[in-house]
Amino acid sequence: MPKFAANLSTLYPELPFLDRIAAAAADGFDAVECQLPYDWPAEVLAERLAAAGLPLVLFNAPPAGTDAASIARAWADGARGLAALATPSSGREAEFQAGIALALHYAQVLRCPRIHVMSGLLPSDQPNTPHDTWVHNLRWAADRAAPLGIDLLIEPINGKRDMPGYALQHQASAHALIEAVNRPNLRLQLDLYHCQIMDGDLAHHLQHAAARNHLGHVQIAGVPSRHEPDVGEVNFAHLLQLLDALGPEVRWSGYVGAEYRPARGAVPQGTHDGLGWLRAARSAPSAPLAAR
Numbered sequence: 001m002p003k004f005a006a007n008l009s010t011l012y013p014e015l016p017f018l019d020r021i022a023a024a025a026a027d028g029f030d031a032v033e034c035q036l037p038y039d040w041p042a043e044v045l046a047e048r049l050a051a052a053g054l055p056l057v058l059f060n061a062p063p064a065g066t067d068a069a070s071i072a073r074a075w076a077d078g079a080r081g082l083a084a085l086a087t088p089s090s091g092r093e094a095e096f097q098a099g100i101a102l103a104l105h106y107a108q109v110l111r112c113p114r115i116h117v118m119s120g121l122l123p124s125d126q127p128n129t130p131h132d133t134w135v136h137n138l139r140w141a142a143d144r145a146a147p148l149g150i151d152l153l154i155e156p157i158n159g160k161r162d163m164p165g166y167a168l169q170h171q172a173s174a175h176a177l178i179e180a181v182n183r184p185n186l187r188l189q190l191d192l193y194h195c196q197i198m199d200g201d202l203a204h205h206l207q208h209a210a211a212r213n214h215l216g217h218v219q220i221a222g223v224p225s226r227h228e229p230d231v232g233e234v235n236f237a238h239l240l241q242l243l244d245a246l247g248p249e250v251r252w253s254g255y256v257g258a259e260y261r262p263a264r265g266a267v268p269q270g271t272h273d274g275l276g277w278l279r280a281a282r283s284a285p286s287a288p289l290a291a292r
């Protein structure tokens with residue numbers, strides 16, 4: 001079975017953020033990931049991770065802003081990335097680059113090998129993505145991350161419900177962008193929840209991303225509720241077996257991020273009580289399936 005990372009931004013809402021790390025360890029997760037770590041100094045997070053004995057395997061670059069306060073404000077105001085938006089004439093290139101520099105600092109202190117770089121929301125009067133800007137910004141960021149051994153990820157996110165107007169919504173667009181940027185450390189964050197809503201055909205998309213050697217990281221949640229992955233229309237047990245069958249020539253993280261909102265919300269033990277899917281995955285036979 002793949003290794004599982006608890007997404008601290010969505011799991012354990014019943015606990016203060018820093019305490020979620022120890023809770024994930026106690027529940028048997030192999031790692032943690034999160035969306036925005038910038039409210040806490042990197043050194044404080046590093047101490048908590050070391051105490052729990054878990055690695056941080058993924059977090060997001062700032063969606064906009066350049067320090068903890070401006071990043072939090074930008075997120076609350078609806079900013080969802082700058083990679084597709086920061087044209088030279090927008091005056092936002094410096095902000096994008098400062099955000100990447102901050103993310104790389106966190107990744108080094110936290111020994112985190114991958115960063116998700118969000119693309120942004122397209123203005124309704126400009127629904128076409130400025131492709132050259134996107135390629136230029138991702139190439140600039142990938143070239144700063146490469147000497148540090150860090151992969152950057154892009155993630156198609158559904159615009160039907162969760163993020164209307166998001167610049168990157170489909171798997172095919174992400175593969176085309178990765179090829180246009182043409183840097184080996186720019187890879188795909190395949191969130192199977194978003195993929196099911198926008199593109200379907202999950203086994204195909206998973207195997208296609210692996211075959212093109214674009215697959216960097218995988219995330220799961222039940223569809224359509226975005227609750228526990230064992231509730232809803234997707235057969236995650238099957239998809240996890242397909243992941244298990246990927247060979248060593250496919251350079252993906254090996255981690256599956258559990259990025260869902262626990263159905264029981266913030267009640268005590270709410271996250272723990274919903275982890276039946278994790279226990280089932282652990283006890284499933286890991287006999288590789290033939291690719292199909």
Ligand SMILES: O=C(O)[C@@H](O)C(=O)CO
Pocket residue numbers: 035060116155157191194219259
């Ligand atoms: O799926 C998501 O929403 C996340 O992976 C993310 O990074 C942006 O919110």
Ligand SMILES: [Mg+2]
Pocket residue numbers: 155191219259
């Ligand atoms: Mg995701």
